[in-house]
Amino acid sequence: MEIVLAKRAGFCFGVKRATQMAFEAADKGGLTYTLGPIIHSPQVVQRLEELGVKVLKGLDGISEGTVIIRSHGVTSDELQEAVQKQLEIVDATCPFVKKAQEHVKSLSLAGYDLVVVGDADHPEVQGIVSFANGNVFVVGSGEEASTLPKMKKIGIVAQTTQSFENLQNVVLECLLKAGEIRVFNTICDATAVRQEEAKALAGQVNCMIVIGGYNSANTKRLAEVCKELQPKTYHIETAQDLDSAWFADVNRVGVTAGASTPKWLIDEVIERIKKLDNEKNG
Template sequence: MEILLAKSAGFCFGVKRATQMAFDAVNHYSSLQSLGPLIHSPQMVKKLEDHGIRVCHQVEDADGDALIVRSHGVTATEMTALHASGKAVVDATCPFVTRAQKHAAELSRDAGLLVIVGEAHHPEVKGILSYATGDVQVVANVEQARKLPQCRKMGIIAQTTQSLDNFREIVGVCLEKTRDLKIYNTICDATSVRQEEAVAIARQVELMLVVGGYNSANTRRLAELCREQGTTTHHLETAAEIDPAWFAGIDRVGLTAGASTPQFLIDEIITRLRAL
């Protein structure tokens, strides 16, 4: 059976950097904790725990001497609390997220209404929003954008994982709301690169495997996109979930993984597939 493995499968730059920073920092502190699970992969969180990196959910609960901030960042208030806690802070916020936070601060100060394109409940968006000082609204889609008020000046940025198409459409709506629009495209291409490659592979195979946490929105979206190509697709977290019956009569299988899926899980799946 031929296996088509996506080149983009697995960790994006920001997640790879955050995990590397955690493994480096654990040797420097007597007890390192992550503020929330470091990445959306239960198996990787377990591996980090095995190395002594425990999860705590709020600064007040931390009992170690150092805390690591996740790649999608925290709110300005949480960052202040972290620094005031007296613990060492390892800031693994992805530089692309930091850039969006900086643009939020700048646009909300200088550009009237700030519009953030994204999911209001997502921690990254909450973090970006917290750096805005003036009027700010989060919109997820064109329908919500149409409800924005007319205003003299407007600034617009996006959650890093938004699709460019959605951002473009919302920018189009915002142009009808103001004559002074300042735009920063803060989208990171990690998501689109993974999605485009997954779609291309799904069109060439009879069966698609998508590896990653069930709690990872970007992994679920990869599986959805593969299914939309008409290809039978299984979303799985580990090689143990593979059912040999899936491969009856299959000559070509595609394999991809979300941006928070560690390489060791992808390797285990490949080993299992080769042994079938």
């Protein structure tokens, strides 16, 4: 059985940077925390916890130590609280997310009502929204954007893992809502490239394995994109989730992984697939 690994499977630039910063902070010792999970990979979070890095939901009761800002970023209030408490801050916010936060802030100050394209429950979006001073709306699709009220000026940014097509649909609807709109394309290229690559691979194999945290938005989207072309697409978190039945009558398997998936997890999955294949062929 041939196993084909997508070229851009695994850590994107922002996640790689955040993870490196977190492990470097852990190596220094002392009280070290992350505000929320550093990335959407329970396995990486667990490794950091083993090194003494505790995951916090908030800063209540914390008066000293180092706080690492996760790759998705945090709200402006949380950041301000860390500053006021004089905690040492390691800001591992992805630079692309940081850019979206800055655009929201500047558009808001310039008198624009804000539209953020993304998932309202996602921590990245909650962080981006918090940098707005005036009205801000979160929409997940063009259909949702069609219900927005009329506004004078609309500023638009997107969650970094959104598809360009979705941003485009929202922009088209917003053109009907305001006399002036200003759009910043804050989608990370790595997301679009990864999805296109996964689509191409899904069309060339008999089975597709997508590795990544079940809480990872970009991994879920990768699995959806692949499933459209290859019905035998399976989203797994670790090698233990693989089922030998998936590979019956399969001679070519495609493997890709979300932006928060470490290389060692991908390697484990590939080794497990090889082992299952060897067992099948006796």
